[in-house]
Amino acid sequence: MPGIILIGAQWGDEGKGKATDLIGTKVDYVARFNGGNNAGHTVVVGNESYALHLLPSGIISPNVTPVIGNGVVVDPEVLFQEIEGLESRGVDCSRLLVSESAHIIAPYHRTIDKVTERFLGKHKIGTTGRGIGPAYADKINRVGIRVHDLFNADHLRDKVEASLHQKNQMLVKLYNRRPIDVNETTDELLALGEKLKPFVANTSLVLNKALDEGKTVLFEGGQATMLDVDHGTYPFVTSSNPTAGGACTGTGVGPTKIDRVIAVAKAYTTRVGEGPFPTELFDEQGDWLRAQGHEYGVTTGRPRRCGWFDAVVTRYASQVNGLTDLVLTKLDVLTGLEKIPVCVAYDVENADGTHTRYDEMPVDQAAFAKAKPIYEELPGWTEDISQVHDFNDLPATCQAYVKRLEEISNCRISAIGTGPQRDHIISIHSLID
Ligand code: IMP
Numbered sequence: 001m002p003g004i005i006l007i008g009a010q011w012g013d014e015g016k017g018k019a020t021d022l023i024g025t026k027v028d029y030v031a032r033f034n035g036g037n038n039a040g041h042t043v044v045v046g047n048e049s050y051a052l053h054l055l056p057s058g059i060i061s062p063n064v065t066p067v068i069g070n071g072v073v074v075d076p077e078v079l080f081q082e083i084e085g086l087e088s089r090g091v092d093c094s095r096l097l098v099s100e101s102a103h104i105i106a107p108y109h110r111t112i113d114k115v116t117e118r119f120l121g122k123h124k125i126g127t128t129g130r131g132i133g134p135a136y137a138d139k140i141n142r143v144g145i146r147v148h149d150l151f152n153a154d155h156l157r158d159k160v161e162a163s164l165h166q167k168n169q170m171l172v173k174l175y176n177r178r179p180i181d182v183n184e185t186t187d188e189l190l191a192l193g194e195k196l197k198p199f200v201a202n203t204s205l206v207l208n209k210a211l212d213e214g215k216t217v218l219f220e221g222g223q224a225t226m227l228d229v230d231h232g233t234y235p236f237v238t239s240s241n242p243t244a245g246g247a248c249t250g251t252g253v254g255p256t257k258i259d260r261v262i263a264v265a266k267a268y269t270t271r272v273g274e275g276p277f278p279t280e281l282f283d284e285q286g287d288w289l290r291a292q293g294h295e296y297g298v299t300t301g302r303p304r305r306c307g308w309f310d311a312v313v314t315r316y317a318s319q320v321n322g323l324t325d326l327v328l329t330k331l332d333v334l335t336g337l338e339k340i341p342v343c344v345a346y347d348v349e350n351a352d353g354t355h356t357r358y359d360e361m362p363v364d365q366a367a368f369a370k371a372k373p374i375y376e377e378l379p380g381w382t383e384d385i386s387q388v389h390d391f392n393d394l395p396a397t398c399q400a401y402v403k404r405l406e407e408i409s410n411c412r413i414s415a416i417g418t419g420p421q422r423d424h425i426i427s428i429h430s431l432i433d
Pocket of ligand 1: 011012013038039070124126127128129130131132133200215223224227236237239272274
C-alpha cells in the first residue's frame with residue numbers, strides 16, 4: 001500500500017495527529033503537503049504529549065522520514081523552535097527533509113496577517129495570525145520567497161525588495177505602520193537559510209523514488225476539507241488545499257501513485273475562527289461537549305465552537321476527496337448522553353419565506369450561512385468505552401450510532417478513537433494493507 005492520503009473531513013482538529021502517528025509507525029515517509037504552523041496536532045505517546053504545528057507527525061517515529069512538501073509555507077523561526085523543543089526531549093529531528101521549493105513565511109507576513117485582520121473588523125476571518133494567508137498570497141502573486149532563494153544573498157535581497165515594495169506602501173499609507181527594512185529582513189532570512197540548509201532536499205524526487213521502490217508514503221494534510229480555499233466555506237477558510245488533490249500538488253507526486261484516501265472525523269463537530277457552522281450549539285450542551293472533549297485549540301488556545309455530527313459535511317468530504325475510509329475520533333466524548341442528534345440535511349429559508357431542503361452541501365455560501373440542521377436522534381450509551389478494542393464489544397446503541405454515521409457519510413468507518421492514548425482505538429478495517 002504505497003501512497004496514502006490522510007486528511008480532515010470537517011473544520012480541522014479531528015485528531016489527525018493521533019491517526020497519523022498510528023499509521024505512521026508502519027510507513028516509511030510522512031509528508032505534509034499544505035498549510036504551515038497554523039495546524040496543531042497533539043500526539044500522545046505513552047505519558048508524553050507532543051504539540052506539533054509545522055513538523056509532520058512522523059517526526060516522533062524513529063523509522064519514519066518526515067517531509068515538508070512544496071505546498072507547505074514554512075516559518076523557519078517556528079521550525080527551529082519546534083525542532084529544539086523536540087530535541088530537548090530526546091526526539092531526533094535530523095531525518096527531516098524540507099522541500100527546496102516550499103514558500104517561506106517571513107516576519108512581514110505575520111505583521112500583514114495581523115493588521116489585515118484588524119482592518120477587516122467585522123469581516124475578519126479569525127485567522128491564526130501566523131502569516132499563512134499573506135505567504136500564500138505572495139506565492140500566487142509571484143512575489144514569494146522559496147526555500148532555495150535563501151541560499152543566494154543578492155538574489156534574495158532582490159526578491160525581498162520586490163515583495164516589500166508594495167507592502168511597505170500599504171503598511172505606511174493604509175495601516176499607519178513603520179516600513180519594513182529590506183536589508184535587515186534579507187540578513188535575517190539569510191541566517192535562517194544557513195540553519196535550514198542541512199534539511200533541504202528535492203522532496204518530489206525523494207518521494208517519487210521511494211514510491212517507485214515500493215516504500216509507503218503517508219501524505220498528511222493540515223487543516224481540513226471545510227477549510228479548503230476551493231471546496232470549503234469560503235471566505236472563512238485557510239489559504240491552501242487541505243483536500244486530497246492538494247496532496248499531489250503539494251508534494252509533486254502524481255494521482256496515479258495514490259492508493260488510499262483516509263479522512264478523520266470527530267463523532268461530533270468543532271470549528272475555530274469565524275464562519276458558518278450549522279450544528280453549532282450555543283447552550284449548555286455545547287459547553288458540555290467542549291468540557292468533555294477538551295476542545296481548546298492546540299495552536300492558539302482558543303475555545304473551539306462545538307456542535308453535533310453533521311453528515312452533510314462528511315458526505316461532502318467523501319465526495320470531494322474520493323474517500324476510501326473514515327476514522328471516527330472522540331466517540332468516548334459522547335458517552336453519557338441519552339439521545340444524540342445527528343444532522344442529516346439542512347433547511348434553508350429563502351427570501352420569499354419558502355423553505356428548501358438541502359441533502360447535499362449548498363455551494364452558495366449565503367444559503368449555507370442560513371442552513372438550519374435537520375436532525376435525526378439516535379439513542380446514546382452510558383458504559384465506559386475507552387477500554388473496548390473490538391467493535392462488537394461496544395454497547396449496542398454505540399454500534400448503531402457508528403453504523404448510522406457510516407451510512408449517511410457515504411464512507412466506511414475503518415477505525416474509532418475511544419480516548420486520548422495511542423491504544424484507545426478500535427480497528428475495524430486495516431488502514432495500511
Ligand atoms: P489561517 O489558516 O491562519 O489563515 O486561518 C484561516 C481559518 O482557518 C481560521 O478560521 C482558522 O481558525 C482556521 N484554521 C487554520 N488552521 C487550522 C487548524 O489546523 N485547525 C482548525 N482550524 C484552523
